[in-house]
Amino acid sequence: MIFSKQVGLHRHLQMCVRALSSLRYKDLQITLTKTPTRTSGDDHLKFGAHISDHMLEVDWTAEHGWDIPQIKPVSPLHIHPAAKVLHYASEIFEGLKAYRCVDGKVRLFRPREHLRRMSATAERACLPAFDQSEFLKCIQKLISVDQEWVPDSKNQSLYVRPTLIGTEPTLGVSASNKAKLFVITTPVGSYFAGGLKPFSLLADPKYVRAWTGGCGGYKMGSNYAPTVAVQKNALEKYGCQQVLWLFGDDHQMTEIGTMNLFIYWVNEQGEKELLTPSLESGLILPGITRKSVLELSRQWKEFYVTEGNITMKTFIKAWNDGRYYSKPHHWMETLDPEEEEKTAGCG
């Protein structure tokens, strides 16, 4: 009896271990494409339109945890028509970049920061937690497999898109007991077809991107669908490439939707200042580039660096007074992802 009880306990422990099955790099299986498609030297890359040959995919269930990760040729996902991702936007993502650096090595820009943010978003969206370090190793391997897709150009990079979706095929609005984590990559130039140059923003207080008590501070798919019509209208009716989202009766400037907002100006106290909206309100996505800009500009000690609010009225007054700058003088040079401790080599 004692013996059989022990067997029972052992089985129970096995079940527990199985229930906690985590995402492990050492389990990674790789199947390479037989028809690689990379052609060299696309100078005019439309953002996100050319998907690299391979993807990373890992399935999860509440019952068994994470399945083995797989790198395989990019192919359609098989998703049940009742899957929660298709009905209730059970989906979160990240966007980070791999650069081919001057020493020939490929580096990811602050991937640990991105995966930390992704984990926080997953929790808010009731999607499963994953081991960030193991996932990063899998991503690095994926980039290594598709390293020919990392552009060898100062103005281009490989955009990496980790995505986590809820795939349970039932229609109740609830946490998904099945999920799929996947990563695709795509070589990109500037987000805008016109390249890295000034663009116009439409600020229309009629539309609001995020609000306190909502999810504007998380990288959830649900933040984006409501913005598409507003952005389309901005472009087609006003010729504005993006929308500047306002908030509140006093028209606080919040963010651009695909990027954070920074204003480099002489403030009302006559001080040179770099200002970006504060994260406290929960309206602003905590951008990793935002964080880098704040950290670097605070190191420079050349001007005040502030996280706070600014209204359209205050900004327009500054504009009319000529109290603004287009960019700090060594801006672009310093933002290259050279610092080893903030990057992670691939392959």
Next chain:
Amino acid sequence: MIFSKQVGLHRHLQMCVRALSSLRYKDLQITLTKTPTRTSGDDHLKFGAHISDHMLEVDWTAEHGWDIPQIKPVSPLHIHPAAKVLHYASEIFEGLKAYRCVDGKVRLFRPREHLRRMSATAERACLPAFDQSEFLKCIQKLISVDQEWVPDSKNQSLYVRPTLIGTEPTLGVSASNKAKLFVITTPVGSYFAGGLKPFSLLADPKYVRAWTGGCGGYKMGSNYAPTVAVQKNALEKYGCQQVLWLFGDDHQMTEIGTMNLFIYWVNEQGEKELLTPSLESGLILPGITRKSVLELSRQWKEFYVTEGNITMKTFIKAWNDGRYYSKPHHWMETLDPEEEEKTAGCG
């Protein structure tokens, strides 16, 4: 030359016609399952967990318009991992019910109202327009094909879920140039496992479902993802089945998230009143059942029927004063979908 110009014009017109290709019931193709799974008499149906055998599916491209509609066995959708639905919540849906009525006929409850709302939501989400009448005929045919799945029970119905998703496989945040319209159905009892009986609501002003200038008034998937964690917390921490969403510093009562809110009470002027939050704010989903309740109760002329705001403070005072009713006396009887002009027969 004139002749060839005419040929050119004819080709141009052909192209135009092709570009405008609409959704047509007469094009419907039907492939039946070889392994029907319907078993009779499920008394305890978990909402949305048992999907019927067949689905309706129609693809759309900006270039060619609507493809032919197809009824076919339910099977996984093949979705590119870069499809906009998986990243930016490019997804909208409807939920309507087919009832097996006392005369044996199957009727949909106000389907034209549902499809009108779906069209408005599609426009807001930059998803393609469709011919509502032709789509309805396709849905009716689907229900006819799966008519054995329509429960023969007073407390059950066949829940019909039309869904429209953006499938363009590119990562820019923009309107999708490809889409898929599909319909699945599922026999359902009450939305709640406990059946149609009183349930508890958690009202926590820390979380906000919708905001003026957002999309709370449209049936977009993006409204739901942010609510899952709040609802999970309500159930697990407080034993509340749903969330009552508040808005503003004065804690206006707005809606339940999966249903509209009605309060049947004696108001502060001492009048018997049925009150539901107004649609004007854009915070409230314009429910079809909501509309029916308003129309019917206004016909009854037995109490005041008001679309307006009410705060938690006002409601709590009424509650403490005992100025509330649990339900009007002939409520459930009158809401059966018997009126022919508001329903549409199937098959």
